[in-house]
Amino acid sequence: MSKPHRPPSGRTNIASCIVATIFLIFVVIIILIVFFTVFKPKDPKISVNSVQLPSFSVSNNTVNFTFSQYVSVKNPNRAVFSHYDSTLHLLYSSSQVGFLFIPAGKIDAGQTRNMAVTFSVDSFPLSASPDAAVHVGPAFNEGGGQPGFNNGFRVGPSMEIESRIQMAGRVRVLHFLTHHLETKVRCRVAIAVTDGSVLGFHC
Structure with a gap:
């Protein structure tokens, strides 16, 4: 005659729960390590x-002028970066003089996308304010030249x-974790007032 089957004791159930909990915690830790490193x-x-x-x-x-800027946007992530409609603002003497929308798009994982933006800027007066950045000499001294010179040539008034x-x-990430990202860049551009040549820029 077979012996009746005994139900598992309370201690066995508690031990099983502890083992399962430890295993789940271990799995979560591994997932977090992979997520934050990769x-x-x-x-x-x-x-x-x-x-x-x-x-x-x-004139007067x-x-x-017409403004053109060539940029490259690199996506360092291991997933596609989907960007919304973006903006480019152009300022002179702290006032906006130009504005352009950049259409939404996608950049594949680890890839770089080149963009070119060109638009016409409506006429605006050159400010007479001392802080308006209209002066003699270049705003940026690139290439180790002396102030007031650009590659050995004298530079006139600039803005x-x-x-x-x-x-x-x-x-x-991993097809179910969504993260919002944002990036921005500012560039100061020095322009020769005499002919509109770009003397230099710093971002």
Whole structure:
């Protein structure tokens, strides 16, 4: 005659729960380590490669020009970066003189996307304020030259504008974790008032 089956004791149930809990904690720790070392979201990097003014004119102390800026945006994440509509602001003497929308798009994991933005800037007066960044000599002394010179040539009156790019978007890690990211870059651009040539820029 077989012996009746005894139900598991309370101690056995508690031990099983403890083992299962320890195992789950271990799995969670491993997932967090992998996430923060491999899949940790990183903000994209914006690099300004070139700034140009294809057209430029000054008349009666009023200036108007076409502004072109070439940038590259790198997605350092292991997932696609989907960015929303972005903006580029152009300022002179702390006042906005130009504005452009950059359409939404996607940048594949680990890839770099090149962008070129060009738009016409409406005429605006050159400020007479001492802080308006209209002066003699370059705003940036690149290449180790002496102040007031650009590659050995004398630089005349110059003005300074500032460009600001702001880009926001999201990445989806492991197909279910969504993270919102944002990046921005500011560049000061020195321009020769005589002919509109770009003397230099610093971001």
